[in-house]
Amino acid sequence: MDIFGVISSLFNVVAQANNQGALNWLVTKFNEGGFFMWPILASLIIGLAFAFERLWSLSRARINTKDFIIKVKKALDEGGVEAAKKVCENTRGPVASVFYAGLLRYNEGLEAVEKSIMAYGGVEMSFLERGLIWISTFITLAPMLGFTGTVQGMIEAFDAIKEAAQISPAIVASGISVALLTTLFGLVVAMILQVFYNYFVSRIDRLVADMEQSSIELIDALYELKNNKR
Numbered sequence: 001m002d003i004f005g006v007i008s009s010l011f012n013v014v015a016q017a018n019n020q021g022a023l024n025w026l027v028t029k030f031n032e033g034g035f036f037m038w039p040i041l042a043s044l045i046i047g048l049a050f051a052f053e054r055l056w057s058l059s060r061a062r063i064n065t066k067d068f069i070i071k072v073k074k075a076l077d078e079g080g081v082e083a084a085k086k087v088c089e090n091t092r093g094p095v096a097s098v099f100y101a102g103l104l105r106y107n108e109g110l111e112a113v114e115k116s117i118m119a120y121g122g123v124e125m126s127f128l129e130r131g132l133i134w135i136s137t138f139i140t141l142a143p144m145l146g147f148t149g150t151v152q153g154m155i156e157a158f159d160a161i162k163e164a165a166q167i168s169p170a171i172v173a174s175g176i177s178v179a180l181l182t183t184l185f186g187l188v189v190a191m192i193l194q195v196f197y198n199y200f201v202s203r204i205d206r207l208v209a210d211m212e213q214s215s216i217e218l219i220d221a222l223y224e225l226k227n228n229k230r
Contacts, residue, residue, distance in 0.1 A: 036149030036182045044189045047138035050131045051196040063093045065210045094124035117215045128204045139193045146186020153179025
């Protein structure tokens, strides 16, 4: 089949979906796909559940870092470390948590502050990445289930040819169409989850960069505070 044939087939599919209604068309094709459509659907539902949970968690983790740093520095200048701790306690997000962990070790020296920030930064990063492994798993699993369903459908198509004792275009076309539905749905599920996964990775990278840059500014502010006390 040439490129024009592929485009024509896609237009026919879209036209068929429009005539039947998108939901009715999806239900019809889902039922035609056979058993393996159910684990693919489960992969989509569970994957989206993890995606929505990460979306909610990362949205809560996002703050205006510049304003937060200004508040912390102002609190350090006016009320010292204890005032800065209160600012961190009243602010959500990983940056505030890392700052608070560092400020708790201020009495032990700035070296202890740096170690605490590094250690707690790793903990916060693991919290941010929690659940991504499952989304990645379903991205890989959905197409594999689709290909497995396609192989099963092809086997059933050849069994139908064997029982009919002849190669009928109708039998072959129908069997192959049903077999390829699982691959189609598996790839669509993987693409949907991949978009979420890439978005989360980019958000986490920005948050980690904010934590690292903000931590450097906190250390500098604490050095200034210590020097001013001398």
